[in-house]
Each structure stands twice: as structure tokens, then as C-alpha cells.
Amino acid sequence: MWVKPQEVFLKTALWDCDETTLYFVLQRRKGHGKSKGLSSLLVGTLDSVRDTKPAPYRILHQTPNSEIYYVIATALTELEIKQDWQWLFENVSPTLHSFDTEEEITEFVCCKINSLIATEQESFTEDEDTINYKNVDYHFHQRFGMPKDEKLVCHYSCSYWKGKMPRQGWLYLSMHYMCFYSYIFGRNTTLKIRWADVTELVKSNSLLLPDSITVVTRDGEHCFTMLLKKDETFALMQQLANIAMKQLIDDKTGNYNIDKELLTKLSKNVPKKASFLKRDLDAKKQSNLYTLRFRLPQVEKLDGTEECTLWTPYNKRHNWGRMYLSQNFICFDSRVANLVRLIIPLRNVYQVEKADSGGTGSSGESGSILITTSYHTSFLFGNISDRDFIVHKISELLAKLPNDVFREKSGKAVGGQRVEGAWTPQPPLMTLFKTHQTSSIKQIQQKKEKQWEDHMAEVGRGVSMYRTTEGSELVVKGIPESLRGELWSVFSGSILQKVQSKGLYEKLVNEALSSKNQANDEIERDLHRSLPEHPAFQNDVGISALRRVLCAYALKNPTIGYCQAMNIVASVLLIYCPEEQAFWLLATICETLLPDYYNTRVVGALVDQGVLEELTKSQLPDLHAKLDELGMMKMISLSWFLTLFISVMPYECAVNVMDCFFYDGAKVIFQVTLTILDVNKEKLLKSTEDGQAVQILTDYLEGIFNDEAMALSTEPRTAQKTIKIQELVYQSYRMYGANVSSECIEHLRLKHRLRVVRHLEDSLEKNTLRALQQDKLLDANELQELLSVIREELFWAKRVPAERLEAPYEAYRLDYAQFKTIYVALSPWAKGDYAEAITARIFKLMDHDDDGLVSARGLSLAIGLSTRAEAQKRLRALYCAHAPPLLSNLELRSAQLTEVEELADDAISFFDSIQRPSESIQKSISDMGDGQIDKSTDSTYSPDEAIAAEAIRVCALGVPPGASPGTPPPPSPPPALPRPHFLRLLAALHDLTQYSTPLYEAVARAETLLLQLGELRHRPNLDREMSQDSLYLAAAAQPSALEPDRNGNLEEACAQPSPSKDEKDPTEDWSITLEQFLATMLAEAALEEFFSKQVSILPQLEALRQRDRLQSVS
Amino acid sequence: MSSRKKVLLKVIILGDSGVGKTSLMNQFVNKKFSNQYKATIGADFLTKEVIVDDRIVTMQIWDTAGQERFQSLGVAFYRGADCCVLVFDVTAPNTFKSLESWRDEFLIQASPRDPDHFPFVILGNKVDLDNRAVSAKRAQQWCQSKNDIPYFETSAKEAVNVELAFQTIARNALAQETEAELYNEFPDQIKLNANDNNRNRDGDNCAC
Ligand SMILES: Nc1nc2c(ncn2[C@@H]2O[C@H](COP(=O)(O)OP(=O)(O)O)[C@@H](O)[C@H]2O)c(=O)[nH]1
């Protein structure tokens, strides 16, 4: 037991030394253990007289040149003290030599021991509600400046290596960050790393840094040592990093929802000491493993497990293993791998009873439970230690089952919609389009069917069949064609999904077919390019079924929509399965078996390419080196994985791989791939360029054959036969079946997901930077920094789906609050009292589609315009930002009441009223907040106004921020500013120049002149052209400025007479044109100079970055 | 001097999904149009020997997946390309609009030595169809604006202009290849030749 380090002087009195190292001594109290001389007796007596009873073992710390010793550990038993000693020896001793002075060593050791004590004490505390946790949580938020809602998951004592020096301190793991804090040798060390920035987590063990965890980010490596629970810490870090990556992939909100329900379920099984959130994560992990193991729907939550036996009638044996309970299932897996596995859906359970075989008292059946299903099958579990509890638990779960809601619902659905939809789900297409089979093939198929019938007579049929070793062997040989549909659904677990969502498919189809969208168009294009060799798809029957399945799925899962390769997989499913079953199989593949494979960035497939690369590297190192040299390691098998080999080998062969795939999961693809590479290794090693290597593999794959099934290709087979598919599958199990386990794949997937997502993010960022540079305002350095700031700002907020981006920078979109944070920090225009209002105006100017979001380019333009552009452009932008309808009458109205009198001569009086419009903008923006999906309803402009707004933006920026950069700016129509708008502009100018008297005076002069000019216009009979309404006309007068296809709209707009307003405001005809404004302003040399000044924003960027950047202060 | 060694030209075909890349390649290599293709997933290639100016060259034509989500994945094959063929569908204006970004992406990813003069060829495919939506003039104008890229109107279905287009592709690729060799340093050249010896798959041919 570690104790608070205390000085002791009498090192040897009353103690024997058992072990000594340079810095540590292990001592035993005389009178204990080995030495039983006289003195030891005496000591023992002394102790009992004094009634002190010190612990008989202790460890001291000392440095060679010091007289002072510190007790750092005590123990009652030798075993205990030896453990502590061992830990010191392994973890602390090796690092001590890196300190310069002995004082430092002592300080370090004491600090370390103190933190160990703190950690231990904590493990006694029960819950997240304890003061201690709250304390830590508080410090965590304070020290690292975390937002309130950032949740701390766990913290650990450890050492962080800064340079060559270890710093003893605390590692904090939260949902989005890992942080480290230490205060030692009078120095602070703070480290803050975002999970999303982590590229790699490595457990390592080197001489210098024994037993360490290294965290790699783009900025460098960070090494942590001396962790008490290294494995736990590492596993948690990995899990958190992966949650962060998943969020990047799915573009979902950055909130992890604490699953209270799951938590209470599992709290029985999880050690109590961890924080609330940590337990939640543990529970989630366990549940994931559980659903993966039994192929259950992913939402299933594990309730608890229990050791017991399962009676298997086919061989009359009790098999030891573990029973798993969750809200919809009872499962069992044998201790001996693959011996027997069982899944019982609770909805099928008819009866649960305690089974004590009538007093015979045979020990094998004590604590037995008999479960009978509504299909009259019984399952006997034995040797359950807490039987009453389990029975109670099961009945509780049964009581909570929804009462066949699905069946009722589907009944209604069927009645109503069949008529209009006018489609019927197809049976397996192979039953409609029978392929001619030779008699020998027929025989083989019949023999297989017989084998399976016999097997299923023993182990049962359907979901709750016993999955046995014998069954697996039959699968490897290839499932007979007639049973594929049924067995695929059972093995993959898709049948469970289907049962749970009865009627959903039909509903989805009806809805999907009646809608028009991009996914449907893409599907349409690929229908005839799916499995054209099969007669079913040379016919509308098959094509329509395929269309229904794909469109329905695109609707069901919009994060995937439609991805090429799904068409190929789905068409094979349709051959063997009834339509609805094919749909659910496709869903299971997309969501469970091949997670993230088909999403908008095919992340999952890329992750698995990484996993394959790593497996190849370890299993076939020389081949890996070769393929890497040819630059094709990363790509070689992408299509193999995406199409489950269907696009690369004859489909009647690929289905045999699919048999195993549904039975054993994704590991099968890996082992088959490795086998293919292995078999072709010699040839591949000799190839000299990528094409040659691809050719070798193509030839091999096309030559695979299956003489137990009918080949369909109508084109004569040209490829030379290479290997029988059954042989290939068998080989793959023999050679790689054991090396490539599902757990291993899952583990590697975690690791590679970090890399892939990081890579995708990097290239998105690179492309964005490239695009932004074309605006030629901010320089590369500034843009890079700016983008980092944007990323940081967006980190907490909702990301825009990366789907269908017109330009890379559209992936980074800021709402007003985010825009404001950055703009105010960076732009010289947003420094005064009016900063908020100017920011709001500029935001509106940049929000080209009025959806309340501005892209990274909008922001970079906004900042670039205020710091780099020519004076004329800057002034023009300011002017345009205040033009109607961007600055709407609505926004002006509230203020107008107060202005009337003073306005004309003194714009400064507006400063107060200004607050209101900006608030209203904020409000209107926040109103839009969540509704960014439906832009049309959010748009506050009438169609005419929208055109005008567009024209103004074109005028201000040359090109609207939505258009791609690089295209030359068209000549812009200059709208005239009505008086209220102009006054706002003046207020902004005052604000910008208020710090310099000459500038301020220059503005005043220009202002006077402009107000007079405006006044000149203010005559009732003046040409209408210059009135406020004329904006549209002005815009329309320059059609060449606008996109040609907009022409039509524009002409309409100007054909309409300007909307006549009944009561005319007296100020209505007052106006200032852009030319007048620019000429007047630029005539003032001071102003011209001010607006030409090139301002670097690097210092501001640096300051902004400092706020949240990874920072190490020494 | 003997530059009679066998030449391998790497050609990349890019364009939106469904414009007919795979069909064009098959029409050129196998001289037929068939409906029995699966959509291209990942990347695929065919080779064909052609004679350009009395020289036998092997064209290795890489076909890529066109769906947007696969775009970034094909780039592994861009490197070392001698010519890039951009295909659009004359009945689908969107596929024409995409040409620009396909071209940009190729130049960025393949980063050829001299991007301004890297040989591209544009093919406007499916001219056999009636519902044409991109005029030859518009296509030509665009090609001219991009350093005079050669433009062909093709039909993979009816084998219109396919042969001619690929001849041009081979010629321009060869020019590029030859030019590339001139740039090569001496040691590299040796390496190149060494590679070429292995490259003769049928082995009946030696570099003499
Ligand atoms: N009418 C016509 N159809 C074509 C032509 N070329 C290709 N197609 C069809 O267009 C579709 C897509 O062709 P494909 O070569 O797979 O396009 P890819 O995605 O670019 O490879 C197929 O249905 C082809 O039959 C053509 O020249 N004329």
C-alpha cells in the first residue's frame, strides 16, 4: 500500500533490509518472517506494549547523497510489498536517471507516490456524484478551459514525457479531448489534444520508455508512462478516439448520448469505481461485442451474462458456456469455440420453467431452466448458480416485450396500399428464371440439400437452430442454391431485422418510387449494369425488383443513399431470396457486416483496405513490400470487398464466399483475399508495374470455377480455369482462418479508422485551401491558420453533410455565432462599438443562399476584403452590405422612429438604435438555426428581392461567394442607397475611423458632402429611376452581369412595374449611388490610405489559436 | 540509334458515371458494344497493341468508377499516366459541366511535369442518340479554351470515331512519353530499360 511520503531518520533500527537499489530500499520489521533472533522478539514485544502495530513491511526512498529517507509504501504481507516493489522497479526506476539532480528525483518520487495514493483513494469512492468526482470535473473544466458540456470520462495518474523529462501528473480523458496537467518542480505542464486530431495510438515498450502509450497527432508525438492501468487506459483512449472519428464520418452532432438505460443494466457487471460516463462506454462496448457475436440488431443492449450449460439433444451432452440476456434475446455461446451457439428471440418464447428432473437429484441438472418456444422446441440450460434470479429476469424481459405491435401495423398497411402501388414483391428470382442445369449439377445440388435437411433435422431450423461445428463444415462446402435465401437470412441475422420491422419494406417502396431524387437517378443508371449475365436482369421483372430494393434502401438510410456496388450485391441477393428478405440482407450488409462501406466517402472500405494492408504486411511481408513498391497495396482489392467478389469472379463462385461471409462475418473476405494473394505470390513478385500485377490477379479471379452450379455468362468463358471455388474457400480457412479472427479485424478496424478519417479530413482541408487561395486575398499561411480556427470553431457544432459538395470549402459552414467569433477576432472592421452590427451586415453579404450559414470561403473573403483588397473594393463591400434588401426595411424599422429628427446631420446618434437591428438579425438567424435543411421556407426574400440580393453580392465581391473562384468578375450593377440605409453605412464608417482624428474628420467631410448630394436627389418629380425601387431595374439593366439562365427571371422582374407604394415616405427618393460614395470617399486621401492599408491578421490568428490549441506551457 | 524498344502507354479514362467510358474502351479494344457489363467499381484496365508511326505501342487503358464517392479513390492509378481521356455524354449537360473538375483533379493528383501541355483528349459520347443536349460547338469552344484539347464526337454503340479518337490518344501519349524520356537523367534511363525487359510479358520480344 502506498503511503504519503514521510521522512524517517533511523533507517536500520528495528528493521532488516531485504532488497536495496540505488533509490529504494525494501525493509522488513524485525520479528517478522525469517529472522527470529532475540532482538526480533524484543521488537515484537515493544510493538505490542506500545500498541502501535506498524505494518511489518515497508519501502523507503533515498538518494545516494542524502541522509533523509522517505517511507513510501507499507504492507502487512510480503506478497503485497513485493508487488509494490516490482511496480517501482518496472515503472519508476528506469525513468529516474533522466533527472539532473537528486532533489528532482526525490520530488518526482514523492509526487508520484502522492498521486498513486490519490488514485487509490478514489477507487473506494462509489459514484460520479461523489465530491471527489465533482472536484476533478471542476478542475478539468477550469484548467483546460473546457466548455460546460464537455464530459470528463476518466482520469489517470501518469507521467508525460516532455522532451527528456517525465512530468508526473494527471491524464484526463473526456469525450472530445485528452488532456494532461502537472505541476512539478515549480512548473506547469498543460497538454490538450483533440481526439479528432489523433492519428495513431500505440502501446509500446522500449528500454527508455517502458510500458508507455504514445499518442500521435499531426503536430507530433506524445508519450505517457507509468500508468497504473495501462490496458484500461489504452482501451478507453481508443474507444474515445473512435467515437470522434465516427462523428467525423457520419457528420453527426458531436454529442454522445449517455445511455442511461444501458448503464443501469450493466452496472451490475462493471466495476464500480469508474465515472458515470466511463461505465456507460464500457457498457456500450460490451453490448457491441455481444451484438457482433450473435449478429443481433445493433440497438440490442446486453443485460447480463451467466455461466451455465446448454443441453444439446443431437449429441445428448451438456456443454459449458455462457448465457447472454438482452431485451429481445437469450443467447448462448459455448466455452469451446464454435462448438455450439444459440439464439432465442424472446418473442418466440412460450414458456420458461424451472426444470428439476423429478427429484432424481442428478447434479448435472440442478439449477436448470427449460425454455419452450411457440414452435414447440425446448432448450435446456443447466448448472445455473442463481436460477431464481435468471428466471425472474427472463420473465421481466418477457413482460416488457412489445405486444406484437408489428403484426397489427402491417395488417393495416397491406390493406391500404397494395392497390395504388401496383407491385408485388418477387419470390427468389431463380425460381422464376430457371437456369438449365445439367444432370450432374442437379445431383450435386440434391445431395447437398439432403445433407442440410438431415442436419437441420438434428439442430433445428430457423433463428434458433443450434449453430454447430458440423454446420460450419457444411457452410464451407457451399450451401445448396435452394436453401441460400433461408440460411443467409438466418446466419446474417437479417431475419431478425425483418421480423422486427414488418411492413416497413412495403411502406418504403411506395414512398421511394413516388419520389424523385438524385439517388433514384443514379440507381436507374445502374440497374442494367448490375448482373446483366443473369436472365432475370435481362427482364423487367428482375430490374423492377432491383429498383425497388435499392430505392427503398436509399430512402431508409440517407447517410448511405445509393452507392455503386450495392446494385451488384443486391442483384445476387434477389436471385436467391424473396424480395423483402433481400432488402433486409442488404441492410444488414450495409449496417452491420460492412459498416460504413457504402457511405458518401466509402470510409469503411478504405478502412478495410488499411486492415488488409496490415494483415498482408504481417502474413506476406515480401509480397507487401512488392505491392507497396508498385503503389497498389491500397487499391488492389477495393472492388473485391465492395462487391463481395461478385464483380471480379464469376458470380456462381462468389456466392460460395458469401455463404461463409454471412456465417462468419467480414473476416472471410480478408482470409480469402489473403489466400488469393498468397497463391499468386510468385507471379506477383515478378511483376514490374501495376498493370501487370492487376492482370495476374484478374486472370486468376476470372478463372475460378464452380462445377457444382450452373455458369450463367452468355459470353463464352475465355479465362483459363484456375481453381475450384470450394477449394479456394477451404484453403482460405486452412491457411488464414485461425490467424484472421473477427476480434482481430474489429481491433484493426479501430486503428485504421483513425488514419483513414484523418487522411480524408486532410485532403478536404488541402482542397479547401487550394480553392481559397484563388481569391488572392489572404496569403497561404493565413488561410491555413484561418482554416484551423474554423475547424476548431466548428468542432462543437453540427457539421454539414459532406455529400454533394459543390466545392470543398462548403464542408466548412459557419452559422452566425461562429462567424462572429472569428470575424470579430480577426477583422479590423469589427473592433469598435458597432462591431456587432458590421459583422451582421458582412455575414448577410456573404450568406449567398440565405440559409444562415457562411462557408469557409465566405469567411475568408470577408476577412480578406477588410484587410487586403484595394480601397475601392473594400468600400464597395461596405456599401453593398448596407444596401437593400440585404439591410431590410424590417431591420431598419424599429430604429427609424427615433431617428427622424437628428439623423440628417448626425449619424452618430444611431449608435444606440443600431443594437436592435443586429439583434433582430441574430434572432432571425437563430430562428433558422436548425431549419437549414429546408432552405426555401427560410428565405426571407421574395423572388424579386432574392435577385436583387444576388446582384448586390455580385457587385460587392465580383463573384458571389457561392460561385467557384477563378471566373472573372462580371461588371456589376450599382444599386443606390436610400437614406436610412446610407445612415447606417455612415455609422459603420464612423466606427471604423473613430480612433484617429484625421480619419474621423475625413469621414465627417465626406459625410457632409454625401448628405448634400443625397438631398439634391430629394425632389418629388425626380426621375423614378433613382428611387429605392429602381434597384431591381438597375440590376436588370445589366443582364450581362448575371448568369445567362437567370435572364428569364430577371426580365420578368423588370417587366413588372415597380411595386407601387401607396403612402410614400418623404425620404423615399433620397439616395446615394455607389459612384457618388466611392468618388467622395476616395477623394479624401486619408481615407484612401486607410482603406488601402494591408493588414496582416497573423497575430490575431495566433491569439485566437492560442485559445484552444494544443499548448504546453513550461 | 535504337529506340525500337516496346513502349507501354498508360491512358486514364475519366468522366461521370454512365457516360460510356467502359463501353468506349471495350469498343476500342474488343470491337464490340455489349450490354453485358457491370458498372465499374474501383478501377479496371484493358490493353491493346496499336501502331503509331510505324512503332508498335501497347496501350494500357485504365477505366475508373465514376460515381462521386469513388472519385478520390482512383487517384492511385493516375500516376505515370501518358494521356488522360475525359468523356462526357452529349445528351447529359451535367456530365459536360463536370469535365472541368475532372481535369483539375487529374492535374492535381497526377501532377505531371508540364501540366499546361499534358495531353488530354475529350470525347463527347453517345452521338447516336437523338436527344442531344450539348452542341458540338459548345464542346469545341471549351476545348479550345483549354489549350486546344483535341475533341471527338463518338458513339461506342455504333463505333463512330472510336478508332480515330484512340489513335490520336496513342499518338499524343507517345509524344508525351518521348518527351518525358528526353527529360530523364541517364541513370533513370537505364532503369527504364531494365523495366522494359521484364515488361514483355510474352517474352518473345527483346530490346535490341
Ligand atoms: N446509345 C448509346 N449508349 C451508350 C453508348 N456508350 C455507352 N452507352 C450506354 O450507357 C450506359 C453506361 O455505359 P458505361 O460504359 O457502363 O458507362 P461508364 O460508367 O462511363 O463506364 C450503358 O447502358 C451503355 O450501354 C453510346 O455510344 N451510345
Ligand SMILES: [Mg+2]
Ligand atoms: Mg464503367
